[in-house]
Amino acid sequence: MKYEILPWLTLFLPIFSAAAITLFTLKHRNVSALISIGAIVAGFVMTLVFIGANGFQINTETAVNWLSIGQAPSGLQIDFGLKLDALSLMMMLIVTGVGGAIHIYSYGYMDEDRSKARFFAKLSLFTFSMLGIVLSNNFIEMFIFWELVGVSSYLLIGFWFEKPSAADAAKKAFFTNRLGDFGFLLGILMVWSAASSLNFAGVQDALKWSPAIAESLGTIGGLLIFCGAMGKSAQFPLHVWLPDAMEGPTPVSALIHAATMVAAGVYMLCRTLFLFNADALHVIAYIGGFTSLLAALIAVQQNDIKRIIAYSTLSQLGYMVMAVGLSGPTPAMFHLTTHAFFKALLFLAAGSVIIGMHHEQDIWQMGNLRKKMPVTFWTFLVGALALSGVPPFSGSYSKDSILAQALEQKNYLLFGVAVFVAALTAFYTFRLFFVVFFGKEKSKAASHAHESPLVMTLPLVALAVFAAIGGFIGIWNNYGSQFIAEHETLSVVQQVLEPLKNIGPMLAGLAAAAVGIFVAFSLYKNVTSDPLPAKLGGLATAMKNKFYFDELYEATFIRAHDFIATVMDVIDRWFVEGFCIGLVRGGTDFTGRALRLVQTGNLQTYAFLFVLGVAVVLYLVLGK
Amino acid sequence: MNVGLEHYLTVSFLLFALGLLGVVMRRNLLVIYMSLELMLNAANLALVSFSRFNDKLDGQVLVFFIITVAAAEVAVGLALIVALYRKRQTAHVEDLTSMKL
Numbered sequence: 039m040k041y042e043i044l045p046w047l048t049l050f051l052p053i054f055s056a057a058a059i060t061l062f063t064l065k066h067r068n069v070s071a072l073i074s075i076g077a078i079v080a081g082f083v084m085t086l087v088f089i090g091a092n093g094f095q096i097n098t099e100t101a102v103n104w105l106s107i108g109q110a111p112s113g114l115q116i117d118f119g120l121k122l123d124a125l126s127l128m129m130m131l132i133v134t135g136v137g138g139a140i141h142i143y144s145y146g147y148m149d150e151d152r153s154k155a156r157f158f159a160k161l162s163l164f165t166f167s168m169l170g171i172v173l174s175n176n177f178i179e180m181f182i183f184w185e186l187v188g189v190s191s192y193l194l195i196g197f198w199f200e201k202p203s204a205a206d207a208a209k210k211a212f213f214t215n216r217l218g219d220f221g222f223l224l225g226i227l228m229v230w231s232a233a234s235s236l237n238f239a240g241v242q243d244a245l246k247w248s249p250a251i252a253e254s255l256g257t258i259g260g261l262l263i264f265c266g267a268m269g270k271s272a273q274f275p276l277h278v279w280l281p282d283a284m285e286g287p288t289p290v291s292a293l294i295h296a297a298t299m300v301a302a303g304v305y306m307l308c309r310t311l312f313l314f315n316a317d318a319l320h321v322i323a324y325i326g327g328f329t330s331l332l333a334a335l336i337a338v339q340q341n342d343i344k345r346i347i348a349y350s351t352l353s354q355l356g357y358m359v360m361a362v363g364l365s366g367p368t369p370a371m372f373h374l375t376t377h378a379f380f381k382a383l384l385f386l387a388a389g390s391v392i393i394g395m396h397h398e399q400d401i402w403q404m405g406n407l408r409k410k411m412p413v414t415f416w417t418f419l420v421g422a423l424a425l426s427g428v429p430p431f432s433g434s435y436s437k438d439s440i441l442a443q444a445l446e447q448k449n450y451l452l453f454g455v456a457v458f459v460a461a462l463t464a465f466y467t468f469r470l471f472f473v474v475f476f477g478k479e480k481s482k483a484a485s486h487a488h489e490s491p492l493v494m495t496l497p498l499v500a501l502a503v504f505a506a507i508g509g510f511i512g513i514w515n516n517y518g519s520q521f522i523a524e525h526e527t528l529s530v531v532q533q534v535l536e537p538l539k540n541i542g543p544m545l546a547g548l549a550a551a552a553v554g555i556f557v558a559f560s561l562y563k564n565v566t567s568d569p570l571p572a573k574l575g576g577l578a579t580a581m582k583n584k585f586y587f588d589e590l591y592e593a594t595f596i597r598a599h600d601f602i603a604t605v606m607d608v609i610d611r612w613f614v615e616g617f618c619i620g621l622v623r624g625g626t627d628f629t630g631r632a633l634r635l636v637q638t639g640n641l642q643t644y645a646f647l648f649v650l651g652v653a654v655v656l657y658l659v660l661g662k
Numbered sequence: 663m664n665v666g667l668e669h670y671l672t673v674s675f676l677l678f679a680l681g682l683l684g685v686v687m688r689r690n691l692l693v694i695y696m697s698l699e700l701m702l703n704a705a706n707l708a709l710v711s712f713s714r715f716n717d718k719l720d721g722q723v724l725v726f727f728i729i730t731v732a733a734a735e736v737a738v739g740l741a742l743i744v745a746l747y748r749k750r751q752t753a754h755v756e757d758l759t760s761m762k763l
Contacts, residue, residue: 639759642694646686 039098044088045120046100048081048130049169056162059155070155071148074162075141081169082134089127094516097123099175099239116236121175124520125371128513129172129305132378136297137165139497143386144289146493147393157197157287164190168298172305177226177236180306184222184266187302188215191294195286207282214279218269225262228255229313242312252315260318263310271303271355274329278587280352284344288389291344296351296385297378304358304374308367308521323363327452330356332585334462338469339570339581342399343388346470350425351381353459357440360452366443371517373436380424380433380505386498387418391474393494394487402567403481404474410487413495415475417502422471424505426464426551430534434547435509441543457546464554472562480566510534670711677704691743691753695736702732 055077059070101119108114120126141161148154167190170183189212196208230236232255233244245252267273272280283295294300307314307322314322333352340346354377361370392399394411408415424433437460444453479485489495510533519527528536537544561569571578580586677700684697706725713721747753 641755641758642686649682649686 039096039100039122040091041088042100044084045122045130045173048084048088048134049120049166049173051077051081052162052165052169056159056166059159059162064155064159067154068145071145071158074158075138075145077162078134078138078141078165081165082131082138085127085130085134089131092122094124094127095519101175104179114230114236116178117176118179119175119237120173121238122173124516125305125308126172128371128375128516130169132301132375133165133168133172133298136378136382136501137168137293139500140289140293140297140382140386143292143389143494143497144287146491147289147389148287151287153197157194160190160193160197161289161293164194164294164299168302171302175238177229177238177241180309181219181223181226184270184302184306185219187270187299188212188219191215191283191299194290194294195283197286197290201285204285207279207285211279211283214276215269218265218267218276221262221265221268225259225265228259228262232259238309241310245312255313257315257317257321260314261321263313264307264318264322267303267307267359268325269303270306271300271359272329272352273303273325273356273359274332275587277329277333277352278584278591281345281348281584284342284348288344288385288392291348292382292385292389295348296381300351300355301358301374301378304355304362304370307359307362308371311362311365311367311521319363319365321363323360323449323452326356326359326361326363327455328356330354330360330459331455332356334459334466336581336584337466338462339568339578341401341568343391343401343404343470343474344385344399346401346466347381347384347388350384350463350467353463354381354425357437357456357459360456361440361443364440364443364447364449364452366440366447367521368514368517369436369439369443371520372439372514373433375513375517376424376432376436376505376508379501379508380421380431383417383421383498383501383505384425386494386501387414387421390414390490390494390498391418391487393490395483398481398483401470401473404484404487405477405480405566406475406484407487408475411489413489413498417495417498418471418475420502420505422467424508425467426555427460427547428464428551428555429537429544429548430509431506432504432508434544434551435514435533435537438537438540438544438547439514441547442540445540445543453543453546457550460547460550461554464551465558468555468558469562472558473565477562477564478566510536667711667715671708674704674708674711677701677707689754689756691746691755691758694755695739695743699732699736702728 052074055073059073063070063073099119099121101117103115104118105116106113141158144157144161148157151157164187167183167186171180171187174180174183192208192212195211196205198204199208226236229241232251233241235241235244245255269276280295280300284291286295330353333349333356337346337349337353340349354373358370358373358377361367361373390411391404391407391414394407394414395404398404420431424431427434427437429435441453441456441460444450444456510530512530512533514533514536515527571582574581583589681697681699681701681704684700685694688694688697706728709721709725709728713719713725743753746758750757752758
């Protein structure tokens with residue numbers, strides 16, 4: 039392996055930049071921004087150089103021992119290491135590449151914010167944590183970075199912490215994630231107790247050579263590990279935090295809650311795929327499918343531009359998780375990669391719209407923006423087409439590969455769900471598109487909207503290019519080399535025509551997209567208010583209210599939690615503090631008061647006791 | 663009657679006990695102080711008699727030192743008592759209980 043130092047540098051540059059900004063340049067907003075942008079762009083270049091020198095097909099580790107308990111072969115050995123293979127290298131490219139574009143975009147987006155420096159410090163901290171997840175070679179290291187990502191996500195969602203809604207959303211995201219992480223931690227403990235190793239390769243070997251270990255790990259171990267992914271990738275029933283996380287600045291939504299962090303769950307599933315047996319994979323597939331359907335239905339009736347895209351993210355994450363569950367890590371990672379491009383693009387374009395509209399997020403206040411914001415309009419169109427799965431945009435390739443995987447596994451139910459969700463996706467995406475960019479201006483702000491500066495539109499264009507061509511530039515090849523034993527490398531032309539080999543899913547996907555776009559066009563071309571609630575009635579209200587999941591959780595889990603907290607409070611107050619601690623404290627107090635009476639303050643009493651003491655000592659020494 | 667070591671020591675013990683009794687029983691600081699001196703001199707007597715009956719001079723030399731130091735100590739102690747009297751207008755130990763909590 040050549041240039042082994044480069045991945046290390048890529049990993050640690052962002053944390054240095056975060057430290058430098060926090061310690062030295064917090065007062066200089068633009069210097070801070072440039073440090074942070076420099077760190078991630080340098081990381082991107084170094085990743086490219088490393089891949090150029092070594093190719094994608096390497097599969098190595100470089101590690102230092104970080105913690106060692108007990109003797110070397112049997113005890114607990116935890117490395118701090120980097121795992122370098124096609125999977126992690128591609129993810130590095132996504133994190134530093136898409137992340138870099140978003141960093142540059144943030145330079146323009148956060149220009150008016152007085153805490154720009156703080157924003158970039160946190161963004162760098164996040165980049166460090168995310169690269170850590172991607173590169174870790176063992177469970178503990180991954181878990182540490184996993185939590186770091188949770189923390190930086192908390193900090194960034196709550197970036198405008200003076201807004202109560204943002205502070206609440208940050209807390210909600212953190213707690214929900216912690217819930218999933220608890221399961222993840224239990225899963226890690228199970229893996230350790232079953233396989234006596236925490237290194238990914240070590241566990242994989244152990245499972246391969248000894249079926250007994252796989253048996254002792256069972257379905258439960260896999261599902262516990264999946265809990266972590268459920269939290270981070272916002273799968274049902276822990277999906278509630280992601281839409282609220284949109285309270286953060288839009289670049290954060292693009293970077294963390296669309297392109298990278300929420301993908302960490304899917305990435306982790308692919309990394310630890312060897313742990314899951316058939317039953318666990320089944321559960322994973324159905325949870326993914328259900329999430330994608332649920333989120334797509336909710337997205338149809340949202341009116342906040344960022345929330346629509348957020349629910350779309352949920353839905354697409356459900357797709358990826360479903361693909362993993364259908365034993366298709368390659369389609370899942372393929373979709374993750376293209377999704378990172380087009381969803382980051384959609385978020386950044388939405389951010390550009392929001393800035394152009396002076397922080398208005400309701401789509402029914404917009405309209406006819408295609409003339410005022412041409413670059414945003416065209417790039418958004420590319421993103422929307424890619425998300426809807428219209429060929430030859432990247433989304434169609436990855437979505438078709440997932441549909442094909444469902445067919446190959448003969449899971450017709452999930453195939454049907456996926457096709458239906460594809461239609462819904464096209465529908466809500468173009469509902470948003472037509473309402474925002476066509477029709478009449480629905481408010482004054484829309485008539486006075488203006489195009490964003492170059493520093494914001496350039497990243498849009500760069501991402502749009504990849505959202506358009508991402509389907510056939512070799513992403514499939516790279517992931518294929520990771521997961522498929524006899525894998526043939528395809529040329530670009532072959533990749534363009536790849537879906538034609540599997541014509542059924544491709545036609546289904548295409549038809550779904552066409553139906554969705556057509557319905558959206560006929561319903562939403564030139565309307566000033568939403569015609570759908572009148573047609574759907576109660577269903578629309580339920581969709582609008584997110585199927586009342588927040589209310590349900592409020593009434594059940596939060597109530598139950600409050601009840602337990604009250605009981606614990608009583609126990610703590612009366613038993614622990616009143617009885618246990620009170621006894622010790624009261625006993626000491628009583629003894630002290632009793633002994634205090636001895637101190638009469640009378641000189642002669644002291645003298646008498648002193649003499650008595652001497653007499654006793656003399657008797658003891660001489661008397662025997 | 664032949665006066666032996668035990669007689670001297672008995673006297674010394676009686677003197678010491680009287681002094682101790684004075685320290686513990688009497689209420690006036692000055693008297694307590696005098697009783698203390700009495701105990702000191704009881705010790706001196708014991709030292710001198712040991713010295714005499716052992717045919718060594720060490721004890722008597724030590725007694726000289728004790729008398730010298732006691733003189734200095736008396737000067738300091740009396741000064742303290744006078745100072746205390748001036749401050750509190752009393753030399754009775756019952757009135758001096760500020761060490762009590």
